[in-house]
Amino acid sequence: MSAVAQRVIEPSVLYFGTPVALISSVNPDGGSNLSPISSVWALADRLVIGLGLEGQAIANLMRDGGCVVNLPNAELWPHVERLARATGRQAVPAGKAAMGYSHVADKFALAGLHRLRSELVNADRVSECPLQIEARLSQTPDMAAAEARGFAIVELTVLRVHAHATITHLDSHHIDTTRWQPLLYVFRHYCGTSAPQGANFRAETPLGQT
Template sequence: MKKITLATEKLYFGFPIFILGYKDDKWGYNFTTCSSSYTLGDKLNIGLSNQGNAMKQIAKSNCFTLNIPTKEQMKQIIIGGFNSGADKFNFPESFHFELSEIMDAPIISECCLTIECQVDQMIETENHVHIFASIKRRLVEESLIHEHHLDCSQLNPILYMGDSHERKYRYLSPLEKPTT
C-alpha cells in the first residue's frame, strides 16, 4: 500500500462527539460540542480551544459534565458547536438539563450517558488547553445496562471525522457479537 503525506493542520480519524456541560458566569449554565477526549480508569482527559468560552468557564468552576448524545440530537450538537459564548440552553430545540447532585454542573437530559468530572489540572499550549479530571460519577440510561454492565451493542455514539478541508459525522453500524 502506497502512503502519501496529507498536508493538513487537523486530522480526525473517528472520535466520539460529546457535549460538555458547565457553569457559566453570564448564562447560569451552558454547553459546548467537543470531540477530543479519552479515559483511563477514573481519569478523563479532554482538549479544548484555549480561546473558547467553555475553557474559561471550566477554569473558574473546576467541574463539568461530559454527556454522550446520539444521532437524534444532531440539531443540539450543531447549536453547541457553532455558537460560542451564547446562551445555548435557551435556543429553540436545545437540550434540557438538570443540575448534578454532586457538583455545580448541568446533566443533559437527552444524552444517554453522563460523566461528572472534577478538574485536577489544566495545561495550556499555544492554541489549546488539556484538562485532566477525576471522574466522580457515571450516569447511564437504564436501557444501556444489562446485568449491571454497559451493553455496548446498544450504545451508538456519533463519530467525528475529517481534516481541515472537510469534517463529517458518522454512525456505527449494529454491533455484531463475536463467534467463538
Template sequence: MHISSEPAILYFGTPVVLISTLNENGSANLAPMSSAFWLGWRCILGLAASSKTTQNMIRTGQCVLNLPSVQQAAAVNRLARTTGSNPVPEGKRQKGYRYEPAKSETAGLTPLPAATVAPPRVQECPVHMEAAVAAVHGVGEDEPLQKGKIVSIELRIQRVYIDDSIALHY
C-alpha cells in the same frame, strides 16, 4: 430514565462530547468538543485556552461530560457555531460564531440537576459524567505560535449515569 453506574472502565466510542459548565452569572453553558480520551476514571480534554468552556472549568473546577448519540446529532449541530463569550472573540467571529447565552434551549436539550457538581446534565444524552478538574496543562508551550492557545484538562470522573436502554444487565 438514567441509573447510576460504576463501570470497570470508561471506554466510550463517541466522537463528540457536550460539556456543561457554569458561567460567572450562574447560567449554564453547553459546548460540543471532540478532543477527549479516557484513562480509567480520568478523562483528558484538549481545548482552546480562550474558550468560555475552558475558562469556566478552570474557574469552577467542575463540569459534566454528556455523550450524545446519533439521535442528538441535530442538537449538536445547532451548537456548532455558538459561543458563550460576549463579545465574540475576533477569531471566532471571523469563522461565523455568534454569542448564544441560552445554549440548551437553542439546541433543544433539557437540563437535569447533577448530584456532585453544579453544572447540569443533558437529559437527552445517553451518558452523563460529573467531573472535577484535576489538572490543567499548556499544550505546545515550546512553539511560539501555539504558546498559551491550547490546554489539556485532566478530569476526575465522580459519577456516571447511563440510560437504562444501554446498560448491561447481568
C-alpha cells in the same frame, strides 16, 4: 497481499473518528454553558479533553473546577450542529466572529436539549445524552503551554457516571453495546457506529448480549 500505495498528506484536522462530547460548565452568572468538543479520551477514572482558549468552557472550568462530559448518541447530531457556531463568550473573539460565531447565553435552549441537575458538580447534565459523566479538574492545566499552542489539555477525574437505563444491561453496570450508538466526529462529518464487530478478551458480556 499486494502493497497498498501510500501518500503523505497534510489534513487540516485529525478528527479521525473521535466521540462528540457536550461539555457543560458553569458560567459566571451560575447558568450552564454547553460546548461541543471531539477531543476526548478516557482511561480508568480519568478523562482528557482538549479545549481551545478562545472558548467559554476553559474559562468556566478554570473558575469552577467542575463540568459534565455528556455523550450524545448518533441521532442527536442535529442538536449538536445547532451549537456549532455559538459561544458562551460574551465578547466573541475576532477569530470566532470571522467564522460566523455569535454569543448565545442559553445553549441548552439553542440546541433543544434539557437540563438535569448534577449531583456532585455545579454544571447541569444534558438529559437526552445517554451517558453523562460528572467530573472535576484533576490538576490545573499547564496554561503557559496552552497559551503557546492556543488550546489547553485538561485532565479530569470522573466523579459519577449516569446512564440511560435503555443502554445498560439489566441488573448490571455494563453498557449494552448493541444499544449504545455514540456520535463520532469523522473529519468534520457526524457518523454513527456499526453493529459490534467483535469483543476484547476482557469484555465482561458476550458479544451482542442484551
